[in-house]
Amino acid sequence: MAKLQNSLLNMFLSLTIISLVVGVILGGVYAITKEPIAKAETAKQTNAIKAVAPQFDTVGEQIDKTTPNGKQALIFPLLKDNEKVGYAVQVIEMGFGGEVKIMFGFDKNFNVVGYNVLAHQETPGLGSKMPEWFSEGGKGNVIGKNPANDNLTVSKDGGEVDAITAATISSRCFLKALNSAYGLIAIQEAGI
Numbered sequence: 001m002a003k004l005q006n007s008l009l010n011m012f013l014s015l016t017i018i019s020l021v022v023g024v025i026l027g028g029v030y031a032i033t034k035e036p037i038a039k040a041e042t043a044k045q046t047n048a049i050k051a052v053a054p055q056f057d058t059v060g061e062q063i064d065k066t067t068p069n070g071k072q073a074l075i076f077p078l079l080k081d082n083e084k085v086g087y088a089v090q091v092i093e094m095g096f097g098g099e100v101k102i103m104f105g106f107d108k109n110f111n112v113v114g115y116n117v118l119a120h121q122e123t124p125g126l127g128s129k130m131p132e133w134f135s136e137g138g139k140g141n142v143i144g145k146n147p148a149n150d151n152l153t154v155s156k157d158g159g160e161v162d163a164i165t166a167a168t169i170s171s172r173c174f175l176k177a178l179n180s181a182y183g184l185i186a187i188q189e190a191g192i
Contacts, residue, residue: 044118045090045103046059048088048090048103048116048118049076049078049088049103049105051103051105051114051116052088052103052104052105052113052114052115052116053078053086053087053088053105053113053114054078054085054086054105054107054108054113055080055085056078056079056080056085056086057079057080057081058078058079058080058082059076059077059078059079059088060076060077060078060079060084061077062074062075062076063075063076063077063188065184065188067091067092067093067180067184068180068183069092069093069094069180071091071092071093071099072092073089073090073091073092073180073181073184074089074090075087075088075089075184075185075188076088076089076090078105084108085107085108086105086106086107086108086113087105087106087185087188088103088104088105088106089103089104089106089181089182089184089185090102090103090104090118091104091177091180091181091184092177093173093174093176093177093180094173095120095121095122095127095169095170095173095174096122096123096127096167096169096170096173097120097121097122097123097127098120098121099119099120099121100117100119100120100121100122100130100170100173100174100177101117101118101119101120102115102116102117102118102130102174102177102178102181103115103116103118104177104178104181104182106181106182106185109146110146110147110148110182110185110186111144111145111146112142112143112144112145112146112147112178113143113144114143115134115135115142115178116131117130117131117174122167122170123167123170126164126165126166126167126170127164127167127169127170127171127173129164129167130164130170130171130174133164133171134161134174139162140161140162140163140164140171142161142175142178145160147178147179147182147183148182148186152175152178152179153172153175153179154168154171154172154175156168157172159175161175
């Protein structure tokens with residue numbers, strides 16, 4: 001077999017063929033993994049809702065909203081015997097290290113019944129304490145509180161909630177996300 005000459009045309013054809021083959025392989029991998037990834041994401045979301053929400057038997061139709069910071073939020077009405085018993089709301093807020101994604105659960109009176117920090121990039125040992133700090137028994141407990149009646153901002157800003165020690169920005173992020181989630185469901189309830 002004769003050796004091909006190094007020419008611009010030969011190099012172009014070789015790179016084109018390689019790119020096409022790699023593109024087809026990547027497309028095949030995407031097609032194979034698309035459904036399992038979507039199922040895993042749905043299961044993760046369902047588990048987050050179950051972890052934060054009041055007793056329910058059905059999740060209503062997902063409602064997509066945009067928060068004041070321009071990020072996507074997801075609202076899930078929660079039903080029991082076809083009657084609304086609360087909401088689960090997933091919001092994203094900017095923390096110290098980047099985006100923080102949190103799922104909040106509210107009862108039908110808008111009291112906080114739970115939350116789940118789904119993703120964050122906060123400082124280990126400081127802002128990463130969010131999952132425990134604001135929970136029942138934590139120093140910044142928000143469980144059972146109602147954003148309509150309670151000033152759910154950090155005490156440094158005149159609010160009622162103790163910030164995580166040395167992580168005020170992360171605490172503000174968490175509470176801003178909580179108040180944003182409440183605002184979205186209040187607007188949803190009002191039909192605006």
